[in-house]
Amino acid sequence: MxxxxxxxxKIFVSVDSVIFGYRDRQLFVPLFRRRVQGGGEPFPDCWSLxxxxxxxxxxxxxxxxxxxEEDIGLKIEYLEQLYTFGAPERDPRDxxxxxxxxxxxxxxxxxxxxxxxxxxxxxxPLDAIPTGPFxxxxxxxxxxxxxxxxxxxxxxxxxxxxxxxxxSMADLLAIYExxxxxxxxxxxFSKKILSFKLLTPSRVVARARGRPTQLFRFDRKIYxxxxxxxxxxxx
Amino acid sequence: MxxxxxxxxKIFVSVDSVIFGYRDRQLFVPLFRRRVQGGGEPFPDCWSLxxxxxxxxxxxxxxxxxxxEEDIGLKIEYLEQLYTFGAPERDPRDxxxxxxxxxxxxxxxxxxxxxxxxxxxxxxPLDAIPTGPFxxxxxxxxxxxxxxxxxxxxxxxxxxxxxxxxxSMADLLAIYExxxxxxxxxxxFSKKILSFKLLTPSRVVARARGRPTQLFRFDRKIYxxxxxxxxxxxx
DNA sequence: TCAAAAGTGTTATATGTACACCCATGC
DNA sequence: GCATGGGTGTACATATAACACTTTTGA
Numbered sequence: 001m002x003x004x005x006x007x008x009x010k011i012f013v014s015v016d017s018v019i020f021g022y023r024d025r026q027l028f029v030p031l032f033r034r035r036v037q038g039g040g041e042p043f044p045d046c047w048s049l050x051x052x053x054x055x056x057x058x059x060x061x062x063x064x065x066x067x068x069e070e071d072i073g074l075k076i077e078y079l080e081q082l083y084t085f086g087a088p089e090r091d092p093r094d095x096x097x098x099x100x101x102x103x104x105x106x107x108x109x110x111x112x113x114x115x116x117x118x119x120x121x122x123x124x125p126l127d128a129i130p131t132g133p134f135x136x137x138x139x140x141x142x143x144x145x146x147x148x149x150x151x152x153x154x155x156x157x158x159x160x161x162x163x164x165x166x167x168s169m170a171d172l173l174a175i176y177e178x179x180x181x182x183x184x185x186x187x188x189f190s191k192k193i194l195s196f197k198l199l200t201p202s203r204v205v206a207r208a209r210g211r212p213t214q215l216f217r218f219d220r221k222i223y224x225x226x227x228x229x230x231x232x233x234x235x
Numbered sequence: 236m237x238x239x240x241x242x243x244x245k246i247f248v249s250v251d252s253v254i255f256g257y258r259d260r261q262l263f264v265p266l267f268r269r270r271v272q273g274g275g276e277p278f279p280d281c282w283s284l285x286x287x288x289x290x291x292x293x294x295x296x297x298x299x300x301x302x303x304e305e306d307i308g309l310k311i312e313y314l315e316q317l318y319t320f321g322a323p324e325r326d327p328r329d330x331x332x333x334x335x336x337x338x339x340x341x342x343x344x345x346x347x348x349x350x351x352x353x354x355x356x357x358x359x360p361l362d363a364i365p366t367g368p369f370x371x372x373x374x375x376x377x378x379x380x381x382x383x384x385x386x387x388x389x390x391x392x393x394x395x396x397x398x399x400x401x402x403s404m405a406d407l408l409a410i411y412e413x414x415x416x417x418x419x420x421x422x423x424f425s426k427k428i429l430s431f432k433l434l435t436p437s438r439v440v441a442r443a444r445g446r447p448t449q450l451f452r453f454d455r456k457i458y459x460x461x462x463x464x465x466x467x468x469x470x
Numbered sequence: 471t472c473a474a475a476a477g478t479g480t481t482a483t484a485t486g487t488a489c490a491c492c493c494a495t496g497c
Numbered sequence: 498g499c500a501t502g503g504g505t506g507t508a509c510a511t512a513t514a515a516c517a518c519t520t521t522t523g524a
Contacts (some may be wrong), residue, residue, distance in 0.1 A: 008288050011248050013321075013332060053243050056330065057323045084319040084334050086248075088292045095291065097248065099319050099332075151465075170503075187505075188487065210502025211494040230386075234486095405476075422478080423514065445475025446521040477520070485512070493504070 012096040015063040016051030016138065018082065018145035019074065019103045022162040025174040026125045029142065030072070032118035034135055041117075042092050043135035048118075049142065051098070064101045071115050078104035078161035083144050090137050100141045102148055104161040126178060150179050155230045157198060157223055166202050166215040169193065176233065184234050196231060198222045247331040250298040251286030251373065253317065253380035254309065254338045257397040260409040261360045264377065265307070267353035269370055276352075277327050278370035283353075284377065286333070299336045306350050313339035313396035318379050325372050335376045337383055339396040361413060385414050390465045392433060392458055401437050401450040404428065411468065419469050431466060433457045 021028045031047045050072055054063045061079060068074045079101055086097035112121040124130060126146065134142075153159050159175045160167075169190050176184055193199065199216040206212040256263045266282045285307055289298045296314060303309045314336055321332035347356040359365060361381065369377075388394050394410045395402075404425050411419055428434065434451040441447040 008248070009291050010245050011289070013243070013246050013248070054246070054321070056244050059323060060319070060321050081318060083316060084295070086289070086295050086334065088294060097334075099321065168503090185487075185489090186503085187489090190504085192486090206495065208502080209496045209500075211504075213503065403476090420514070420516090421476085422516085425477085427513090441522065442475080444473075444523045446477075448476065471524105473522105473524090475520100475522085478518085480517095481515085483512100483514075485510105487508105487510075489506105489508085491505085491507105493502100495501085495503100497498105497500090 009095060012091070012094055013054045014051050014096060014098050015054050015060050015067070015101065016049045016098050016141060017064050017068060017101040017103050018049060018142055019068065019076075019105055020145075020149060020162060021105050021107050021123065022171070022175055022178075023107045025171070025178070026127075027162075027175065027178040028123040028125050029129070030074075030112055030121060030123050031130065032114065033120035033122075034117065035119050040093075043133070046133045046135040047130050047138070048135035049100075049138045051100075052117075054099070060099050060101070064103065068103065071113075072121075073110060073113055074105045074108055076103050077106055078158055082141070082148060085137055085141060087137065098136070098141065100145070102145050104158065106162065106164055146179075153179055154233050157196075157218075157226045157231060160218050160223065166217055168207075168213040168215055170213065180234065189234070192233060196222070196226060198226060244330060247326070247329055248289045249286050249331060249333050250289050250295050250302070250336065251284045251333045251376060252299050252303060252336040252338050253284060253377055254303065254311075254340055255380075255384065255397060256340050256342050256358065257406070257410055257413075258342045260406070260413070261362075262397075262410065262413040263358040263360050264364070265309075265347055265356060265358050266365065267349065268355035268357075269352065270354050278368070281368045281370040282365050282373070283370035284335075284373045286335075287352075289334070295334050295336070299338065303338065306348075307356075308345060308348060309340045309343055311338050312341055313393055317376070317383060320372055320376060322372065333371070333376065335380070337380050339393065341397065341399060381414075388414055389468050392431075392453075392461045392466060395453050395458065401452055403442075403448040403450055405448065415469065424469070427468060431457070431461060433461060 019030055030050065032050060034041065034043055034046050034048055036044050050067055052063070052067050054060065058066070060081065064079060065076060068076055082100040082102040084097060084099045088095065090096060112123065114121040129142065153176060159172065162175055163171055172193065173184060173186060173189050176189070198218050200219060202215045202217050204212050204214050254265055265285065267285060269276065269278055269281050269283055271279050285302055287298070287302050289295065293301070295316065299314060300311060303311055317335040317337040319332060319334045323330065325331060347358065349356040364377065388411060394407065397410055398406055407428065408419060408421060408424050411424070433453050435454060437450045437452050439447050439449050
């Protein structure tokens, strides 16, 4: 007889995401402020990550997309599983585990919508995450995601998923500098990236003052092979 | 009102582990053969990873250790979360998700014990994993672990957790060669490893024929800093 | 005394790093 | 015409890769 039927109590499974977006040479993360008036919900007025319960018959990824694309209106460009958090006391109500995901979007045209469960929704730059209290262990999840971002950009070309179809080398560089502890040399960075043959020049456009910028597109085929094989930036 | 209380049906959470051990210049993984006579249990006679349900109030890691150390008698030297598998149909009975872990042990003195749920327990070398059917998605979990192993050895010194207190450079090299697709140059490998100042020579012993071997120990402090900062082997 | 295992050194090549200069634009 | 942002090239330092010879033992 299976022990699984009797032993453990019901466990709630939620899927929460840390989403990264890029704009104006900065990386942003959306956070949602939970409602104040409780109704049994813990952590009133705290900041939280977008997420919710895993529904019957739904994959983790589908749950992510349902929440992010349908509820919040973000188009996901890149999605990977981050980590599963399950400390016994992380939810004061019941045993609850959170399968967390890590996502990139292109900067959306529309502002964030707060949705039913939140009273406020805001993009925060990585260097100005709110210091106020977070719901559950969402602060830890966020920190884990930032760490993963830092590590992963260095050996996979995933940063490209943060950019528009056409982008400048300076924008790509800015993503790295927003995440890494140090500055990179603009010239060496450019040479390195171009050496992968990943980018093809598209147009030259005038942005603000200064010399016009070369825009690039990236090649999906080469992207995928670099994604598999790995590359290396900035050592 | 919380939607979490009504919406999803009960989800079973299990914690499964892929364990790596090193012996005789080869890497091994323990697999367990499930019993034949069913009793409601699916996948009779299939190979499976050690694991079981997450109990109330127990962390994932504690569940791993309970299963591996208490039930199977292995002493875990290194443990990290691998991935969480949750395809809706992975368990024919109910919705079930598996939080999987990745572990290293030192080669145990005692043989594997099969435990209650298994009719056979065996160590398999990585290049001779059984081709027969696996329970659930355990084959996929195993493959994910091997991939992770391959990637992670290159930039973290975790391989040392597979070895005894004292070990030879040839043993360390063999771990890398068992996992990587290619051979490494013995001389360059040795220079590289020694350059980290991670190893201190202990004794010189005669093994079989040939010149006696220098044994080393590793420095826990330096290990930890390399673990944090990362290193790089074999590029 | 020979073969197996292990230790040590040198050199060419590739890669990374640190730079300085020129170009095209908006103000 | 000058400050700003962007493009390109070169010399130097460092890391990796390829490779050969010697040492010490057991059989």
